[in-house]
Structure formats: structure tokens, C-alpha cells
Amino acid sequence: MSAKEMTAMKLDPRTKMVMVICLSCLALIYNTPGRLLLVLAATIVLLLIFRFDPSAVFGYLKPFLSLMLILFVIQCIFSPGGNVLLTVGPVPLVTDNGLLVGSSVVLRIIVVIAAAMLLTTFSSRDFILGLVQWKVPYEVAFMVFIALRFLPIFREEAINVITAIQLRGIELKKVPWGQKMTIYRQLFFPLIYGMMQKAQQLAVSMEARGFRAYPRRTYLRRLNFNLTDYVVMLLFSAVTLMLILLQIT
Amino acid sequence: MAYLELRQVTFSYPRKMKPALTGINLNFEKEEITAITGPNGCGKTTLTKLMIGILKATEGEIYLAGRPLTDYSLAEIGSRIGYVFQKPDLLLFCSTVAEEIGFGLTNRGCDPETVQKRIKFYLDYFELTDYRNDFPLHLSQGEKERLAIAAMLANEPEFLILDEPTIGLDAYRKKLLENYLKKIARLGRGMILVSHDAPFVNRLAERVVFMADGRIQVCNERKGNDGYEA
Incomplete structure (x- = not known):
């Protein structure tokens, strides 16, 4: 073949x-x-x-x-x-x-x-459709898809933060290790919190568009x-x- | 010698057939206020991202103070040029509003007293004092925009690039920002404003660059603008 x-x-x-x-x-x-x-x-x-x-x-x-x-x-x-x-x-x-x-x-x-x-x-639509036709509940299939989608978003978010720090004139490569660790520690929680906020906004947006409005979905x-x-x-x-x-x- | 110089700059995003920018030739003087305008998707933000080194030109060269931009690290560019993204959220990463303003200064070794003074000044000026201990991402769009601008200005860069700085600002806050930018301009610091806000641009800019479809269409010198000279 x-x-x-x-x-x-x-x-x-x-x-x-x-x-x-x-x-x-x-x-x-x-x-x-x-x-x-x-x-x-x-x-x-x-x-x-x-x-x-x-x-x-x-x-x-x-x-x-x-x-x-x-x-x-x-x-x-x-x-x-x-x-x-x-x-x-x-x-x-x-x-x-x-x-x-x-x-x-x-x-x-x-x-x-x-x-x-x-x-x-x-496509992501086919991914969800595939799982649903394998009898995976739609909510679970959608959650898996969202989780997969959030990984690159998290990576992008981390890159944005590093870029933003450098744009404030801080040369991360030249910062001593101790200070670098302090900076990263400071950034960790805001980064996680920012992601959680995004997830919350996504949930609101989904609800507003009628996610799970009816018990049965048709395709x-x-x-x-x-x-x-x-x-x-x-x-x-x-x-x-x-x-x-x-x-x- | 121009402070920022773009020579035949072309840029294409990966996996896109059509270039986002084609053959851009532009000079920016250190003490000049230039506005870049044009319809959505014409390449204004891409152009500013190239100028601060977040994106690399596919063809052509960009020079900062006579040296190729590629010779500078992002932090070196950041210490010279203050940049505010179109989406202020991208610039906010600290736990509190006060920390956000003082972050650059603290980590660049400024003495704590100066840092505190500058934090207080910018909190007061941009009317953010009530939120000094709040989480930056909890602020409203307009407050985030003011915070992003304050955090950038606190570093006292010699040149500014502001991408849509008036989005989310009410008329009063817009006037505050305008007054501050005029004050900076009088001190000899130039800037590039990317904006759709025509009255704001008309009051501040000495030159207006109009873009369309990834190219410079018109570049107008605007001698005797009403705001800057006021």
C-alpha cells in the first residue's frame, strides 16, 4: 500500500x-x-x-x-x-x-x-465525535479535548510571561540563580491563577452558548x-x- | 541617524502563503511621535512586534540606534523601548498591582526607596492606588490598560511603542494618558502609537503612517498638530 x-x-x-x-x-x-x-x-x-x-x-x-x-x-x-x-x-x-x-x-x-x-x-471536532461514537460521554470527551487544548495555551502563556519580563529590561540569562528562582517562584501562582481564570471564562462562555442545555445531543x-x-x-x-x-x- | 530604521522589511507568518508585511521602509526619530493607522489585519501590530524583536523579519533589516536589532537581546531592547501590547493581559504577571509597577525596577537593582516612590507616583497618576494590593488580572479592561502603561513607564524607557493604548479608557483617563505622553514627549522621548482613535492620534502625532494590506500606503508629516505643541 x-x-x-x-x-x-x-x-x-x-x-x-x-x-x-x-x-x-x-x-x-x-x-x-x-x-x-x-x-x-x-x-x-x-x-x-x-x-x-x-x-x-x-x-x-x-x-x-x-x-x-x-x-x-x-x-x-x-x-x-x-x-x-x-x-x-x-x-x-x-x-x-x-x-x-x-x-x-x-x-x-x-x-x-x-x-x-x-x-x-x-480536526478537534472529529476527535470528540470519535470518542462519543466509542460511547465515551460527550462531557468527558469534551473535557479531554479541552485539556489537550490547554496544554499549548499554558506553554504560550509561560512564553508570554518570559517575553514580558525581558521587555521590562531584565536579562534573565544574566540574573543570578537565587534571584532567578525568586522571580520564577513569584510568577508561578499568577500563571496558574491566570490559567484557572481562563478556564472559568471558558466555562461561562460554554454555559452561555447552551452547553448541556439538553440531556441528549444530536450530531x-x-x-x-x-x-x-x-x-x-x-x-x-x-x-x-x-x-x-x-x-x- | 534615525533611532529606529526599517529597510525593505518583509515578514511572513509560518505556513502562510501571503506575507503579513512587504517591503517596509520607515525611519523613526528618537524625539518624534508617529502614529500608525490602518484597517484591522493590515500588519500594524506585526510591524511593532518586529521593531521590538519579538518577531524576526523574513527579509530586510531593522536598526536600533545604528546597530542591527538582531545584535540586541530582548532585554536590551526592552530597557530602551517600552512596549505595551494590544492585550494588556500579556504584560501582567505579578501578584499585585504595586508589584507589577515595581517589578522591572526591583529586578534591575534600583534602591527600594526609589522603587517605592515611583510605584506611588504611578499608582496616583493612573488612579490605581485603591487597587495597589489587588491581583492585576482581576482589574477591568481599562484598569489593566492603565496598569500596563504605568508598569512600562515606570522603567523610564527612552522610546515608547503603544499598541492601541486608548482601548478601554474612558474620556477622562484618555486625557490623563494624553497629557502624560505629551509631558514625556516634551522631555525628548519619542513614541509610536498604533491606534484607530483618530482624535487621539490627531492631537498627539507629528507624523501619521497609514498602512493597508501589509504595505505603507501614505506617510504624512503633520506639522503644527494642536496637542503636542500645547
């Missing part, structure tokens, strides 16, 4: 959700860099098939870079076993096993984030699985289950 054919098929959003679940499960169950690299390669191929620029994933990974570095270093130092590569005095600091575990953790995060990008290849459009959706879902689920069983045994 060529990439062009697969794009032309316009898979159901629920099929893509299954794909994301399968890829994420594999990322969680595998613990060697080699296998995780294979899962990452498969994810990138899927992103290309659905015409998502894989280089854009880097933009989404950027905020997590420091977290990934910290996790990598911690795993490198505290994972026991393997050949010692670096010692500080009598203490073995880095082992080859530590390096493998550290790289696995980083790769796992990359796979989960890259796989989640598949969810951006369809103009219905998502329908076609044969390809069934085949892809079955294939992904079967392969994932088989790989998990192989890994466990």
Missing part, C-alpha cells in the same frame, strides 16, 4: 487513535534503544504518510529538552550493572547499562510525543469505519499484542 493511497483513504480518526495507543504501548514496553529506534522509525513513517512534517516534532520536543537531559543523566548515574565507563575516585559514575537505560528513557519520550502528533492530523455528521480502517486497526492491534507478548515472554 503506497503512502499516497493511504493518505487518499482518509482514515477514521479512531483508527489513528488506535495507532497512537499501539505506538505508545510499544514505547512503554520496550526498554532497549534499538527497539525503541525501530518504533520511532515506524512513527516517523506514519507521520510522513499522513503528511505531517516530522521536523516539526522537534519544535514540540524543545520544551522537554531540559527534562530529557536531566532524566538521561539521572538514569546514567543511578542504573546499576554493566561495564564501568567512568569513575570518580572509587565510585563508578557511568556504566554502559546506565547509558542504554538513559537513552531508552529519552527515546521513549520522543516516541510518545511524535506518536501524539498523529492526533493533530484530524449532524457520523464517522464511519470503512474496510481499510478495520484492516489497519486489526493489523496494528494484532502486531502490538504479539510484540508485547514476545517482549514479556
